[in-house]
Amino acid sequence: MAIAKENQIESYSFELGPIRPPSEAYSLLLRTTRNCPWNRCKFCSLYKGAKFELKSVEDIKQEIRTTRLIQDEIKEMAWKAGYGGSVREMARVLLGDPPNEAIFNVALWLYAGGENVFLQDSNTLIMKTSGLVEVIRFLKQTLPSIKRVTSYARSKTVNKKTLEELVALHQAGLSRLHIGLESGYDPVLEYMDKGATAADHITAGKKVVASGISLSEYVILGLGGKKMWREHAMATAEALSQINPDFIRVRTLTVKPGMPLYDEVENGSFLRASDEEIIEEEKLLIEHLDCHSYYVSDHITNLLQEIEGQLPQDKEKMLATIQRFQALSPEERANFRVGRRLGVYNRLDDLQNGHCRRIVEQALPKFQKDSGEADEEKIYALMKRFI
Numbered sequence: 001m002a003i004a005k006e007n008q009i010e011s012y013s014f015e016l017g018p019i020r021p022p023s024e025a026y027s028l029l030l031r032t033t034r035n036c037p038w039n040r041c042k043f044c045s046l047y048k049g050a051k052f053e054l055k056s057v058e059d060i061k062q063e064i065r066t067t068r069l070i071q072d073e074i075k076e077m078a079w080k081a082g083y084g085g086s087v088r089e090m091a092r093v094l095l096g097d098p099p100n101e102a103i104f105n106v107a108l109w110l111y112a113g114g115e116n117v118f119l120q121d122s123n124t125l126i127m128k129t130s131g132l133v134e135v136i137r138f139l140k141q142t143l144p145s146i147k148r149v150t151s152y153a154r155s156k157t158v159n160k161k162t163l164e165e166l167v168a169l170h171q172a173g174l175s176r177l178h179i180g181l182e183s184g185y186d187p188v189l190e191y192m193d194k195g196a197t198a199a200d201h202i203t204a205g206k207k208v209v210a211s212g213i214s215l216s217e218y219v220i221l222g223l224g225g226k227k228m229w230r231e232h233a234m235a236t237a238e239a240l241s242q243i244n245p246d247f248i249r250v251r252t253l254t255v256k257p258g259m260p261l262y263d264e265v266e267n268g269s270f271l272r273a274s275d276e277e278i279i280e281e282e283k284l285l286i287e288h289l290d291c292h293s294y295y296v297s298d299h300i301t302n303l304l305q306e307i308e309g310q311l312p313q314d315k316e317k318m319l320a321t322i323q324r325f326q327a328l329s330p331e332e333r334a335n336f337r338v339g340r341r342l343g344v345y346n347r348l349d350d351l352q353n354g355h356c357r358r359i360v361e362q363a364l365p366k367f368q369k370d371s372g373e374a375d376e377e378k379i380y381a382l383m384k385r386f387i
């Protein structure tokens with residue numbers, strides 16, 4: 001872009017990892033490690049074939065300094081462009097034509113207020129505690145607008161830290177950890193090669209809560225398949241109830257080539273649960289949750305993304321959404337599922353939206369068998385586009 005070219009900014013860049021949680025969509029991304037040190041979960045293809053690497057504290061600090069330089073350049077550009085120093089306005093302009101991905105990330109972060117940072121990749125807690133404390137302190141000194149610092153962690157790694165180390169990280173500024181619990185049922189965890197048992201998850205989760213670090217636990221709906229869905233739901237509810245995390249975030253199993261689980265689906269050893277079975281599983285999970293967590297269905301793969309609320313007081317409201325879906329006729333449920341997977345519907349109320357409905361009704365025959373029944377494989381193929 002013309003404005004960027006007249007400035008130093010386009011010469012700045014830093015390394016970015018591949019993912020962050022949906023709740024960190026507007027966060028500054030700081031890659032503190034590369035890839036996954038476990039890399040064996042059967043339902044995950046993200047880092048397969050990529051070697052895990054630690055980065056030196058000095059390399060990470062250098063990327064923080066670069067972020068500061070980009071931020072300062074954007075401030076200066078805002079003055080030069082006549083925005084009266086409005087960084088937000090300049091960030092908005094840069095988002096339209098960013099010189100590179102790193103500048104896009106900084107502009108997005110500044111546009112959203114410049115307060116949140118997510119430390120990438122999959123298990124930042126594997127860094128030495130002293131090094132991670134140094135990084136977080138340096139981050140907050142160099143970018144003083146930062147209020148929240150979050151990261152992914154594995155339960156096994158949490159369990160290798162003492163409570164005192166977690167408290168030290170919290171005091172340095174680590175606000176939240178996102179942990180993939182996935183299931184609280186040991187046979188599912190073992191089958192999926194998660195590398196942690198329910199007891200590991202519970203010990204780790206309780207330790208994070210005790211340290212004062214906010215905790216998000218992630219659950220994969222459908223991970224028990226057709227065979228273990230009931231046990232998966234019940235044991236997951238039990239584990240979460242014991243941990244009592246700040247957030248429970250659910251996403252739906254989606255199997256794609258590149259995941260070890262893909263071959264097991266293809267050869268018939270893992271039977272995927274259908275959308276409707278997964279909704280029944282989610283109902284059982286919510287019914288048995290006995291904790292004070294905030295439940296969020298913030299992933300595009302979830303059929304009923306509108307299920308959200310504070311436990312225990314919103315439990316009935318959340319279950320009512322499931323009952324409303326289950327009370328629809330089979331034709332209406334199929335219509336909703338296709339509309340959701342096409343990205344036309346967001347919530348059940350959208351079934352009453354004439355415009356959305358017409359789009360779905362036109363597409364519907366492509367997702368039906370000759371008998372008029374829903375074609376599960378074709379609907380599922382739509383869902384795979386989302387991950």
Ligand code: SF4
Pocket residue numbers: 036037038039040041044045046047122154180
């Ligand atoms: S620990 Fe996380 S990133 Fe690593 S393989 Fe498992 S799901 Fe994937």
